[in-house]
Amino acid sequence: MPALLPALSQRRALRAFDSRPVPPEVQELLWQAVSIAPSHGNTQPARIVVAESAVAHSKLAAALSEGNRSWAPAAPLLFALLANPEHSPAQPNSDGTFREFWAFNVGIATGSLLAQATALGLTAHPMAGFDEPAARAALGVPENIRVAAVVAIGYPGPVESLPPDLQAKETAPQERIPLANLVAKDRWSEAQAPRARELRKRQG
């Protein structure tokens, strides 16, 4: 009987971490998951810098948005997902425009990483809320390299370790748009147009 992969269905972007470090051999499996992800033309644009020392960890944590600084610094494994956009050549359109693919490629690798982390019993939480110049400065990353995301990883910890407003989020059910708004057959449907937030309101 085909079923949803537990490494996908059991994933949640939790925020409470245990202080137990992520062993090197477990980290290596995470990097392998990034490594074997596909990329167009096998260009493999993703790179990783791990904030391992206390100084680097604290500098990268300081580059996060205020909201993320309230929980992510407790993650034992904090790193930046990087890419040189020139490694992923833009694809031409018939109207003379070009499409970039570096962010999409790093996203696929992140999807692999999250599945692998979940299979290993880890919480893995990618973040968009950070200051890119500060994240670059924290890790000595050159200006031509883009920071696609900062990721916090660790073993799940007690909900009580979080600020009260985040404790509620931690145990809230996963909210997703219905498949009828996600997928259409043969032709774009107006049912696909609304934002997730708008669809949530309509459902009440």
Add this chain to the structure above:
Amino acid sequence: MPALLPALSQRRALRAFDSRPVPPEVQELLWQAVSIAPSHGNTQPARIVVAESAVAHSKLAAALSEGNRSWAPAAPLLFALLANPEHSPAQPNSDGTFREFWAFNVGIATGSLLAQATALGLTAHPMAGFDEPAARAALGVPENIRVAAVVAIGYPGPVESLPPDLQAKETAPQERIPLANLVAKDRWSEAQAPRARELRKRQG
């Protein structure tokens, strides 16, 4: 003993498909894998239009690059991954610039989709080589919606069904940059700077 997830390690972007259709209940698991993928602020920007009818399938196949047209039309399941960039709000930097996240978010969902497809015994091959205006026209997609990728999915078929130049690719070993060029500790390393192609040349 922790190990690499088979849904990741067994994935290959193969090109030879069997003509057996992908049953609706199996397709639904693929869409669920996209649905449960994380996105920043739970904005869920990914949308899917499946080219199900023979007409839509043939129009979407015609929007592919010449290279992809030599194999992808044989895939029984062909669809576009779409997003409205406005659904994924750009993130501000301290220097006044903004970072887009829609492509990264759709990438994560694609990573989930590929893992789920692999777990179901399917070949899933995302493509960057397509004409975006033609892909939009094929599926009636409005101009404000971006086409992140076109994906070909099906059960693996005989290598002999492919043109000779693609048969060799189908059985070639997976080439990846060494982890020493992928990951650095605390600080960006010059070892991370070269393109994958350049690193391959150096390895001989």
